[in-house]
Amino acid sequence: MPASCHPSRLCRPARRWRLAAVLVPALLNLTAAASPSDCETLKGETLRWIVPNSPGGGYDTYSRLLQPFLAKELRATIVVENRSAAGGLVAAAAIRDAAPDGKTIGIINAAGLLAARLDGSTLHPATDFTVLARLLRNRIVLLTGRESGIDSLDQLLGVAGRRPIVIGVRDAGSASIVAVPVIAELLGMDYVLVTGYVGNTARILAVVRGEVDLIVQNLDSTRRFIEDGTVRPLLQVTGVEAGGEAGARDPIVAGIPVLGGETGVAQQRARLTGRSVEQAKKRADSLASLVDAGRLVVAPPALPDQLRRCLEVAVGTVLRSPGLQAAADRAKLRIEPADAANARADIRAAAEALVDFAPLVRATMQRARQ
Numbered sequence: 001m002p003a004s005c006h007p008s009r010l011c012r013p014a015r016r017w018r019l020a021a022v023l024v025p026a027l028l029n030l031t032a033a034a035s036p037s038d039c040e041t042l043k044g045e046t047l048r049w050i051v052p053n054s055p056g057g058g059y060d061t062y063s064r065l066l067q068p069f070l071a072k073e074l075r076a077t078i079v080v081e082n083r084s085a086a087g088g089l090v091a092a093a094a095i096r097d098a099a100p101d102g103k104t105i106g107i108i109n110a111a112g113l114l115a116a117r118l119d120g121s122t123l124h125p126a127t128d129f130t131v132l133a134r135l136l137r138n139r140i141v142l143l144t145g146r147e148s149g150i151d152s153l154d155q156l157l158g159v160a161g162r163r164p165i166v167i168g169v170r171d172a173g174s175a176s177i178v179a180v181p182v183i184a185e186l187l188g189m190d191y192v193l194v195t196g197y198v199g200n201t202a203r204i205l206a207v208v209r210g211e212v213d214l215i216v217q218n219l220d221s222t223r224r225f226i227e228d229g230t231v232r233p234l235l236q237v238t239g240v241e242a243g244g245e246a247g248a249r250d251p252i253v254a255g256i257p258v259l260g261g262e263t264g265v266a267q268q269r270a271r272l273t274g275r276s277v278e279q280a281k282k283r284a285d286s287l288a289s290l291v292d293a294g295r296l297v298v299a300p301p302a303l304p305d306q307l308r309r310c311l312e313v314a315v316g317t318v319l320r321s322p323g324l325q326a327a328a329d330r331a332k333l334r335i336e337p338a339d340a341a342n343a344r345a346d347i348r349a350a351a352e353a354l355v356d357f358a359p360l361v362r363a364t365m366q367r368a369r370q
Contacts, residue, residue, distance in 0.1 A: 038310035039074055042102050046077045050095050050106030052088030057200065058221035059088075059107050059295070062135060065327055069318045074310075087170060088112050089121055096128045100300045102307035105315075110293035110347055111138060114354055115178040118361055126347040129298035130308055133315045134343035136336040137294040139219035140179055140237035141253065145207040146229055153234045153257050153265065159213070160189040168197045168212035171368070176216040179237055181364040182287045182357050183216070186259065186266040186280055188273050193368045207231060219250065223332060226252055235259060238288055250334070260284035286353035293350035294336070296343055312340050 049070075051063045063080050071078045083091035088109055098104035110125040117124065125131070144150045150159060159165065165184075169176050177193070184191050194212050197203040203215045204225055214234075225231045236258045257265045260281070270280035297315050299308070318324055319337035328335045338346070354361075 038306045039314065041307070042310065043075045045103055046079060047074070047102070048098075048104045048106075049078050049080050050091050050104065051080055051082045052084065052091035052106075052108060054082055054084040054199070057084070058218060059109075061331070062295070062333065063107055065331060065333060066135075066318060066324070069321060069324050069327075070314060073314045073318050087116065089116060089123065092123050092128075095298060095300060096123065098300045100130075100303045100307075102299065102303065102311060105132065105297065105299045105311065107135065108296050108298055109138070110296050111178070111290050111350060114290065114293070114347075114350055115361070118178075118354075118358055119365055124351075125293070125296060125298070126344055126351070128301055129296075130301055130303040130311075131340050131343050131347070132297045132299060132308075132311050133319055133340060134293075134336070134338035134346065135295045135297055135319065136220075136334050138291045139250070139253075139334075140176075140291050141217060141219050141222070141233045141256070142183065142235040142237070143207060143215050143217055143222060143226075143231040143233055144213060145210060146232055147210065148207070148213060148232075150213065150234070151232065156214075156234055157187065157189065160187070160191075164190040164192045165214055166192050166194060166212045167214045167216070168194050168203050168206040169216070169368070170198050170203075171195050177364055177368060178290065178354075178357075178361050179216050179287060181360050182283055183235070183237065183259065185360065186283055187269055188275075193364070195368055204231060219253065220334060223252060235265065237291055260288045283357060286356040289346075289353035290350045293346045294343075296347075 049063055049067065051057075051060050053059045060080070060082060067078050067080055083094055085091075091106060092108050092113060095104060095106045095108070108125060108129070113121070113123050113125045144156070150156050156165070167180055169180065180191065180193065183189075194206075197206050197215075200217065200221045203217065204222065206212045207215045208230060215231075216237075219226075219233075219236075222231060226233055233253050233256045236253055236256050238258050238260060259266050261284075264284060266280040266284035267277050269275075270277045299311055303311070316337065316339055319335060325335055
């Protein structure tokens with residue numbers, strides 16, 4: 001039985017007229033959802049695709065992967081424009097403030113924008129943009145350097161029993177600073193934050209050189225460094241059980257402990273330390289929900305319905321195309337598409353989850369500025 005089908009309603013046998021009353025409007029809605037004429041105004045035009053980091057970064061790599069496929073689908077030219085400043089806020093504001101003419105689209109980090117609101121930003125991924133689709137869910141990992149002497153999560157916890165763990169982040173307003181205090185609380189680990197590491201490369205170098213013990217990174221942005229042994233993953237910030245779907249998709253982290261889930265590290269540590277297992281599960285699941293909001297393809301707000309339909313369908317078609325998936329596989333990139341409605345639902349869940357540990361994060365942001 002489909003999850004959306006309630007047993008007391010449409011799932012029960014119905015008379016023909018009742019079934020027709022359900023199906024006919026649905027079929028009409030499908031035909032009205034989009035038509036080729038919706039995209040006619042963009043044919044032959046030049047569109048900007050705004051990226052929140054510099055060339056070569058994770059968001060840039062995904063953007064350039066999508067670029068030729070979406071250009072072909074829209075029969076338009078797409079120019080990738082990099083706006084790397086303020087942890088993605090400058091790029092996000094540029095998309096928000098652009099004219100709602102369908103000629104500006106881009107990619108944002110939903111969790112990052114929500115986290116930045118705790119630090120004074122007013123941008124909201126749901127209300128300040130027209131959400132077109134989700135590109136993929138974020139996968140956050142706790143990483144250490146190959147020469148750190150820390151080969152596993154158990155060894156990390158052993159070190160943490162003797163001294164605070166040093167963690168490198170960008171600044172007090174970075175998205176990773178949301179994950180750090182929650183992970184540390186759930187692991188029962190004291191830590192010291194070192195700020196100023198702007199960009200993935202800077203943080204990778206910091207942990208490799210031994211300037212910090214750990215960094216918290218997106219898996220896709222650091223995959224090649226894990227593959228060549230430069231860094232070592234110790235923990236996955238997810239609710240998927242070890243060996244589950246995520247591990248099957250990403251064998252590079254197969255066997256690496258996960259934070260959430262019924263048998264995750266959060267609940268194990270709570271039992272060992274006598275803390276509330278229920279509260280630990282709630283915190284871990286809330287963090288996973290925040291991270292799951294993922295990377296979104298968006299346009300400016302107040303986009304006319306015709307252009308919104310055009311772009312939603314075009315982006316969705318591209319994200320589910322075998323050609324794009326084959327290109328992503330060759331580049332060792334994940335594609336986990338969701339339509340606009342599901343992406344907005346994920347944003348709402350993430351915003352609600354953030355409330356659970358907002359005071360803890362604000363205190364950490366203040367601590368990072370001291």
